[in-house]
Amino acid sequence: MNTSDLAAGATRIRKIREAALLLPIFGAFLLVSPLLTVFTDANSLFGIPSVFIYVFGVWLGLVLIARAMARRLDKG
Amino acid sequence: MLSLNTLIAASLGYAVLLFSIAFWAERRAKAGRIGWLRSPFVYTLSISVYCTGWTFYGAVGSAARNGFEFVTIYLGPTLVFIGWWWLLRKLLRVGRAQRITSIADLISSRYGKSTTLAVLVTMLAVIGSTPYIALQLQSITLSFSVFESGGNANLTAFWVAAGLAVFTILFGTRNVDANERHHGVVTAIAIEAVVKLVALLSVGIFVVWGIGGGPAEIFAKAPPEMLRGDNIFSARWVSLTMLSAMAIITLPRMFQVIVVENSDEKHLATASWAFPGYLLLMSLFVLPIAIAGNALMPEGSNPDLYVLSLPLSQGQDNLALFAFLGGFSSATSMVIIAAIALSTMVSNHIIMPLWLRFAPERQETSGDVRTVLLRSRRLSIAGILLLGYLYFRLTGGSGALASIGLIAFAGTAQIIPSLLGGLFWRGATRTGALLGLLSGFALWAYTLFLPSFEGGFILSQAAIDGGPFGLSFLAPNALFGLTGFDPLVHSLFWSMTLNITFFVLGSLLSTPRPLERIQSSQFVDVFRLDKSTGSYLVSRSATSEDLFTLAQRILGVDPAQRLFSEMAMLQGKAHGLPDATDNLVQTLERELAGSVGAASAHAMVSQIAGGGTVSVDELMKIADETAQIVEYSQQLENQSHRLEQAMQELRAANAQLTEMGAQKDAFLSQVSHELRTPMTSIRSFSEILHDSENLDMQDAKRFLGIIQDESVRLTRLLDEILDLSHLESGRGQLLLEPVAVQVAIEKSLNATGALLEEAEICVENTLPKLPVMVMANFDRLAQVFINLISNTVKYGRGENPKLEISVTVSEKTAIVTMADNGPGIAEADRKKVFEKFARLSEASLAGSAGLGLPISREIMRNLKGNLTIKPSRSGAVFEVSIPLA
Numbered sequence: 021m022n023t024s025d026l027a028a029g030a031t032r033i034r035k036i037r038e039a040a041l042l043l044p045i046f047g048a049f050l051l052v053s054p055l056l057t058v059f060t061d062a063n064s065l066f067g068i069p070s071v072f073i074y075v076f077g078v079w080l081g082l083v084l085i086a087r088a089m090a091r092r093l094d095k096g
Numbered sequence: 097m098l099s100l101n102t103l104i105a106a107s108l109g110y111a112v113l114l115f116s117i118a119f120w121a122e123r124r125a126k127a128g129r130i131g132w133l134r135s136p137f138v139y140t141l142s143i144s145v146y147c148t149g150w151t152f153y154g155a156v157g158s159a160a161r162n163g164f165e166f167v168t169i170y171l172g173p174t175l176v177f178i179g180w181w182w183l184l185r186k187l188l189r190v191g192r193a194q195r196i197t198s199i200a201d202l203i204s205s206r207y208g209k210s211t212t213l214a215v216l217v218t219m220l221a222v223i224g225s226t227p228y229i230a231l232q233l234q235s236i237t238l239s240f241s242v243f244e245s246g247g248n249a250n251l252t253a254f255w256v257a258a259g260l261a262v263f264t265i266l267f268g269t270r271n272v273d274a275n276e277r278h279h280g281v282v283t284a285i286a287i288e289a290v291v292k293l294v295a296l297l298s299v300g301i302f303v304v305w306g307i308g309g310g311p312a313e314i315f316a317k318a319p320p321e322m323l324r325g326d327n328i329f330s331a332r333w334v335s336l337t338m339l340s341a342m343a344i345i346t347l348p349r350m351f352q353v354i355v356v357e358n359s360d361e362k363h364l365a366t367a368s369w370a371f372p373g374y375l376l377l378m379s380l381f382v383l384p385i386a387i388a389g390n391a392l393m394p395e396g397s398n399p400d401l402y403v404l405s406l407p408l409s410q411g412q413d414n415l416a417l418f419a420f421l422g423g424f425s426s427a428t429s430m431v432i433i434a435a436i437a438l439s440t441m442v443s444n445h446i447i448m449p450l451w452l453r454f455a456p457e458r459q460e461t462s463g464d465v466r467t468v469l470l471r472s473r474r475l476s477i478a479g480i481l482l483l484g485y486l487y488f489r490l491t492g493g494s495g496a497l498a499s500i501g502l503i504a505f506a507g508t509a510q511i512i513p514s515l516l517g518g519l520f521w522r523g524a525t526r527t528g529a530l531l532g533l534l535s536g537f538a539l540w541a542y543t544l545f546l547p548s549f550e551g552g553f554i555l556s557q558a559a560i561d562g563g564p565f566g567l568s569f570l571a572p573n574a575l576f577g578l579t580g581f582d583p584l585v586h587s588l589f590w591s592m593t594l595n596i597t598f599f600v601l602g603s604l605l606s607t608p609r610p611l612e613r614i615q616s617s618q619f620v621d622v623f624r625l626d627k628s629t630g631s632y633l634v635s636r637s638a639t640s641e642d643l644f645t646l647a648q649r650i651l652g653v654d655p656a657q658r659l660f661s662e663m664a665m666l667q668g669k670a671h672g673l674p675d676a677t678d679n680l681v682q683t684l685e686r687e688l689a690g691s692v693g694a695a696s697a698h699a700m701v702s703q704i705a706g707g708g709t710v711s712v713d714e715l716m717k718i719a720d721e722t723a724q725i726v727e728y729s730q731q732l733e734n735q736s737h738r739l740e741q742a743m744q745e746l747r748a749a750n751a752q753l754t755e756m757g758a759q760k761d762a763f764l765s766q767v768s769h770e771l772r773t774p775m776t777s778i779r780s781f782s783e784i785l786h787d788s789e790n791l792d793m794q795d796a797k798r799f800l801g802i803i804q805d806e807s808v809r810l811t812r813l814l815d816e817i818l819d820l821s822h823l824e825s826g827r828g829q830l831l832l833e834p835v836a837v838q839v840a841i842e843k844s845l846n847a848t849g850a851l852l853e854e855a856e857i858c859v860e861n862t863l864p865k866l867p868v869m870v871m872a873n874f875d876r877l878a879q880v881f882i883n884l885i886s887n888t889v890k891y892g893r894g895e896n897p898k899l900e901i902s903v904t905v906s907e908k909t910a911i912v913t914m915a916d917n918g919p920g921i922a923e924a925d926r927k928k929v930f931e932k933f934a935r936l937s938e939a940s941l942a943g944s945a946g947l948g949l950p951i952s953r954e955i956m957r958n959l960k961g962n963l964t965i966k967p968s969r970s971g972a973v974f975e976v977s978i979p980l981a
Contacts, residue, residue, distance in 0.1 A: 027641060027645065027673075029672050029673070030640060030644065030672065030673040031641055033672070034641060037181060040179070040182070041179070041181060041182050043178050044175045044178055044179030044182065045179075047175050047178060048175055051171050051175070051337070052171070052334055052337045054329055056328050056329040057328070057329050060328050060329075066311075067310075067311065067312025067313070067316060068311050068312065069315055069318070071328060075164070075171075076376065076380065079171070079174065079376050080376060082174065082178050082372065083174075083178075083369050083372045083373045084369075085178075086177070086178040086368050086369035086372065087373075090180075090365040090369050091365075093365060094362060094365040
C-alpha cells in the first residue's frame with residue numbers, strides 16, 4: 021500500500037463517519053417534514069397511495085444506505 | 097373454530113419449546129460454545145422486543161383508527177438506529193466502560209452515583225412499565241377471547257403472569273452479575289422475534305393476496321380520510337416520531353437488550369440497518385390489514401384484534417393459531433425482558449440499599465449478599481408481574497392498546513434530557529437532572545397519566561375537564577390556556593419544556609461534586625478513553641489523518657509511512673491508519689522531536705491532537721518553515737562552535753594571566769623582602785648614630801660605612817629590578833651590532849679582574865685566534881659575562897678555584913662556555929637559578945640569590961640567544977649561545 025492510499029483511505033473513513041452523523045438528520049428531513057404532504061395529495065401508483073410508497077421507499081433507502089455505511093464503518 | 101383447549105395446548109407447547117430453547121442455550125453457553133448465540137443477528141432480533149403485543153395487535157388497531165400515523169412508532173427508532181454512530185455507540189461504550197446494569201444505573205452513575213436519582217428513575221420506570229405490562233397481559237387475554245368468548249379473562253391473565261414470572265426467574269436470575277448476558281433468555285427472545293415477524297407477514301400476505309386481491313384492490317377500499325395530508329404530517333406525527341425515538345433508548349427493556357445484553361460493540365453496526373429493516377417488514381402489512389379489517393369485519397369488532405379475527409373469519413384456523421402465537425411471542429418477550437430490567441433496578445437501587453442499611457451486621461459474608469441479591473431479584477420479578485396483573489384487574493382491560501403504550505412512552509421519555517445531557521454535556525449536574533426529571537415527570541403525570549384513568553384515580557372527571565377547583569388555566573388537557581392540541585402533544589410539550597428548562601437551569605446554577613465531575617468526563621469523553629489501557633485518547637478533533645500529513649511533511653514520506661504502519665500493526669490493524677491514541681501521539685512527538693526539537697514537536701502535535709485554535713493549514717506552514725529553521729539552527733551551531741573555541745582560548749589565557757599574577761605577587765613579596773634587609777640595617781645603624789650621645793668617632797665611621805654599603809646594595813638591587821622589568825616587558829629594544837666575542841670576554845675579565853684576584857681564581861682562557869663575530873649589544877653581552885664571572889666568584893669556588901672560558905662556533909651560533917670547579921648546582925635547582933630571587937638549597941647557595949642570572953638570561957633572550965646550565969660532574973657549567981653576525 022503506498023502513502024497516498026493510506027491517507028486517502030483515512031479521509032474516506034472520516035467522510036463516511038461524517039455521513040453517518042448526517043444520515044439520521046437526512047432521514048428526519050425526508051420523513052418528519054412537510055415534504056410528506058406533497059405525496060399525500062399526489063396520485064396513486066399502481067393503485068397504491070403514493071405517500072405509502074414514498075414512506076416505505078425512503079425507509080428502505082435509509083436501511084440500504086445504513087447497511088452500506090455500517091459495513092465500511094465496521095472495517096475502519 | 098379452534099377450541100380453547102387447542103389454544104391452551106398450543107401456548108403451553110410453545111412455552112415448553114421456549115423453555116427448552118432457553119435451557120439448551122444456557123447449557124451451550126456454559127460449556128463455552130457460544131458461537132451463533134452471540135451473532136449480530138441474534139442481537140438484532142433481541143432488540144425487536146420493541147415490537148410488543150401492543151405493536152402486534154395495536155398497530156393494526158391504530159391504523160384502523162388513525163390511519164398512517166402508526167408508522168411513526170417505527171420511524172423514530174429507525175432514525176435512532178441509522179444514527180447509531182452518533183448516540184447508540186456512545187451509549188454502548190459508556191455502558192461497557194462503567195458496567196452499567198440499567199437505565200437507572202446509567203443516570204445515577206453519570207450524576208455522581210447518586211442514590212436519589214437511581215431511586216427516582218427506578219420508580220419512574222416501574223410506574224411507566226406497569227401499565228405496559230398490564231397491556232401485554234390484556235393483549236394475550238384479548239387474543240384468547242377472540243377464540244372463546246366468555247372465558248375468564250382475569251384467570252387467563254393470572255396464569256400468563258405466573259408462567260412468565262416462572263420463566264423470568266428461571267432464566268433471568270441465574271447469576272448475580274447483572275452484566276452477565278442471559279443467553280437463554282436472549283435466544284428465546286430471538287426465536288420469538290422470528291415467530292412474530294413471520295406470523296404478521298403471513299397474515300399480511302394472506303390478507304393482501306389471499307382475500308384482498310392484491311394491494312391495489314385493498315387500497316381501493318381505504319376510506320379517503322385514512323391517508324389525508326393533515327392526518328399524516330401534523331404536530332402529532334412529529335411528536336410521535338420524537339417520542340418513539342426517545343423511547344427506544346429509555347424504555348427499561350430496550351436499554352436492557354441494547355446496552356446491557358450487548359456482548360460486542362460491533363453487533364451494533366449490523367443492528368443499525370437490520371433492526372430498521374425488521375421494523376419495516378413489521379409495519380409493511382399493518383395498513384392493508386387495517387383496511388381489510390375495516391372493510392370485511394362486521395361493525396363493532398375490535399380493530400386491535402383484526403390480525404386474529406380476519407384469518408378466523410375466513411376459516412384459516414392454522415393461520416390464526418400462528419398469528420396467536422406471534423402475538424403471544426410479542427407480549428411474553430416484552431414482559432420477560434421488562435421484568436428482568438425492572439427487577440435489576442428495583443433490587444439494586446431500592447431493596448439492596450435498604451437491606452444494607454437495616455442489616456449491617458450480616459454484610460461480612462459475601463455468600464449471604466449473593467443469596468439476598470438473587471432472592472430480592474426474584475421477588476422483584478414476581479412483584480412487578482403482580483403489579484402488572486393488579487393494574488390489569490383494576491383498569492378492567494379498558495382503553496385502547498395503543499394509547500396506554502403511548503402514555504408509557506411519554507413517561508419514560510422524561511429521562512431523555514438527563515441522558516443526552518449526561519452523554520454530551522459536561523456541565524450537566526445532579527441537581528439539574530433531579531429537577532428536570534421531577535418536573536417532567538410531574539407534568540407527565542398531571543397532563544397525561546392521571547387523566548388516562550378518566551376520573552378514576554386522584555383527578556376527578558370534572559377536574560380533568562375544567563381544571564382543579566375550577567381553575568381552568570390548570571386544566572390537565574389545556575394547561576395555561578394551551579388548547580386545540582392533541583392531549584399527547586400537549587403533555588409532551590409541557591413536560592419536555594419544563595424538564596429541559598429545569599435540567600439546564602439546575603445544571604447551570606449548581607456546582608457539581610467531585611465525583612460528578614469525574615463521572616461527567618468519563619461519560620462525555622468515553623471515546624477518548626483507550627480501550628486497552630483506560631488512558632485518555634486525544635480529543636475527537638485529532639484525526640490520525642492530520643497527524644499523518646504532519647509527519648510526512650517533517651519526517652519525509654517514507655519514514656512517516658513506516659512509522660504509521662508500525663503503529664497500526666501494534667494496534668492490531670492489518671491496514672489503514674492507526675487510531676489517534678495517546679501512544680501514537682507520544683511516539684510521533686518523539687519522532688518529530690528528533691527533527692524539530694521537543695518543544696516545537698509538542699506544540700505541533702498538541703495543536704493537532706489537542707484541538708487548538710490553530711488550523712491544520714497553519715500547522716503545515718509551520719512544518720514547511722521547519723526546513724528553514726533547521727538550516728538556521730545549523731548556522732547557529734557553527735557559530736556556537738566557534739564561540740566555544742574562543743572561550744577555550746580565553747580560558748587558557750585567563751589561566752596564564754592568573755599564573756602570571758601569582759608570579760608577580762610572589763615576585764613583589766620577594767622584592768620587598770630583599771629590599772627590607774638592607775633598609776633594616778640602614779635604619780638601625782642610623783638610629784644608633786642619631787640616638788647615641790657619646791659614640792666614638794671610629795664606631796661612628798664604621799656604622800656610616802655599613803649604611804653606605806647597604807645603600808649601594810639597595811640602589812643596585814633597585815637598578816637590577818628596573819633593568820629586569822625593562823627587559824621582560826621587551827620595551828627597551830637593544831641596539832644590535834656585530835661584536836667580537838673575544839673582545840667582550842676580555843672586557844668583562846678586565847672589569848672583574850680585582851674580584852678574581854681577591855678570590856684567587858685562576859682563569860683558563862681558550863679563545864679562538866680569529867675574532868668570532870656575533871650580532872649583539874656589546875655592553876649587554878659584557879654585562880652577561882661579568883654576571884657569570886661574579887657568580888663564579890660568589891658561589892663557584894672550590895679548592896684551587898679556577899674558571900675555564902671557551903668559545904666554540906657552530907653553524908649559526910657562537911657558544912661561550914664558562915665552567916668552574918665549585919660545588920656545582922644540583923639537578924633540581926638548575927631551573928630555579930633563573931627564577932627571580934629563587935631560594936636554592938643551602939648547599940649551592942649562601943644567602944639569597946640575586947637577580948644576576950635572571951637578568952643575564954633575559955638579556956640573552958633579547959639578543960636572540962640563550963643562557964643555559966649544562967649538566968656536569970663537578971662545578972657549574974654555563975653556556976651562552978649567541979647568533980653569529
